[in-house]
Amino acid sequence: MLRTRLASYAARSTSSRGRRFEEPGPDYRSEFQRDRDRVIHSTAFRRLVYKTQVFVNHEGDLYRTRLTHSLEVAQIARTVARAMQLNEDLVEAISLAHDLGHTPFGHAGQDALNECMREYGGFEHNLQSLRVVDLLEESYASFPGLNLTFETREGILKHCSVRNARELGELGVRFIERQQPGLEAQIANIADEIAYNNHDVDDGLRSGLITLEQLAEIPFFKEQLDWVRRQYPSIAPSRANREVIRRMIDVLVSDLIQISEDCVREAAPEHIDDVRAQAVPLIRFSAPFVEVQRTLKEFLRSHLYTHPRVAQMTRQAHETIGFLFDAFFADFDRLPVEHAARARQDQTTKGRAGAARVVADYVAGMTDRFALQTREALAGLK
Ligand code: MG
Numbered sequence: 001m002l003r004t005r006l007a008s009y010a011a012r013s014t015s016s017r018g019r020r021f022e023e024p025g026p027d028y029r030s031e032f033q034r035d036r037d038r039v040i041h042s043t044a045f046r047r048l049v050y051k052t053q054v055f056v057n058h059e060g061d062l063y064r065t066r067l068t069h070s071l072e073v074a075q076i077a078r079t080v081a082r083a084m085q086l087n088e089d090l091v092e093a094i095s096l097a098h099d100l101g102h103t104p105f106g107h108a109g110q111d112a113l114n115e116c117m118r119e120y121g122g123f124e125h126n127l128q129s130l131r132v133v134d135l136l137e138e139s140y141a142s143f144p145g146l147n148l149t150f151e152t153r154e155g156i157l158k159h160c161s162v163r164n165a166r167e168l169g170e171l172g173v174r175f176i177e178r179q180q181p182g183l184e185a186q187i188a189n190i191a192d193e194i195a196y197n198n199h200d201v202d203d204g205l206r207s208g209l210i211t212l213e214q215l216a217e218i219p220f221f222k223e224q225l226d227w228v229r230r231q232y233p234s235i236a237p238s239r240a241n242r243e244v245i246r247r248m249i250d251v252l253v254s255d256l257i258q259i260s261e262d263c264v265r266e267a268a269p270e271h272i273d274d275v276r277a278q279a280v281p282l283i284r285f286s287a288p289f290v291e292v293q294r295t296l297k298e299f300l301r302s303h304l305y306t307h308p309r310v311a312q313m314t315r316q317a318h319e320t321i322g323f324l325f326d327a328f329f330a331d332f333d334r335l336p337v338e339h340a341a342r343a344r345q346d347q348t349t350k351g352r353a354g355a356a357r358v359v360a361d362y363v364a365g366m367t368d369r370f371a372l373q374t375r376e377a378l379a380g381l382k
Helices: 031-040 043-050 066-083 088-097 106-116 125-136 150-156 169-176 183-207 219-231 237-267 272-276 287-305 308-330 337-350 352-365 368-381
Strands: none
Touching: 031 088, 031 150, 043 066, 043 368, 066 088, 066 183, 066 237, 088 150, 088 183, 106 308, 106 352, 125 150, 125 352, 150 169, 150 183, 183 237, 183 287, 219 237, 219 287, 237 287, 308 352, 308 368, 337 352
16 A cells, blocks of 8 residues: 655655755755756766666666666665655655766776875765765856755765764764664665666676576575566566566565564654664665675676676776876866866865865766767877
8 A cells, every 4th residue: 555644754855954055945846856856957967877887888778877777776765765654755866866976987987086096085986976966066056066955965975984974064973973864865775785786687687797597596586587487488588587687676675665664663763863863774674685685796796797898897997097087187287177277276275185186076977988088089199
């Protein structure tokens, strides 16, 4: 049964902790709908379509990109939120924004940029997503960034070192005091894991880099596969794959909703701040499904993410990001005019680390193909 009333411990846009820059409330939308809409209209969101999830964007039209990944996260998160009488608009805003800070070339790109930034405070995509919505988007006349609500920003910042947390004011407090975010943020976080584990299995099978036989070694996968083959003995293999993945997502989401509802009932929070004060997250799987998620993740790490063909992409990504960072950091004139001006200004006010951050922001914002084109153009200049 679908319920539409919000639970007392759900996030409410009418009692939001607010935006960094005060604004009049929207006339026809809730504050969280407005957040979601600002994310959708941002340039960083549009770029996600040309950013790698696992496979580089030009490797094929059917693989997930950061954009379709984010849409799948939002779909799963909304289902859970609605079933639990939590704020669907907020989980959607968080889900769509959670990967805005991703570099080109997926995790390989982030690792490479982190190495480039080692002496200058490092680079972390999750923190960068917050930086995008707080600072780097330049679309509004009266404030920098998207000026999102506290609750959406709380959800975007999934993890953070204590050192970085100290610089984040109210948003960093929970990492220092070891508290939880609201349930909507917890849902978006787990929906992310459910989405990538399953769609990476799907894309891995589609690419031929992993096989059904390998996957059948995972009991959870085999259980679903056997069921599908029993019910549909003459089903085409690719259709069977899709059906298995659809069923895996369904089983995982059902377990998540049931167990989380039990946890919430037991903890009996009355207000979102009671949720925040908990020692552990209330949105979670049962123990067997924590294990399923761990097994899927481990399988993908050892069979897909480290597959020689993916590893080759990883090496190219490392080289490209390293090349771009070094080229821009050595000569600001290679940057677009406004970035060059900012790099000079920040170098004067904040030192070399300030300029490095401007370069990292610029490189991180690139799409896969723009990074490759820029590398070629800069190499041609030499
Ligand atoms: Mg993600």
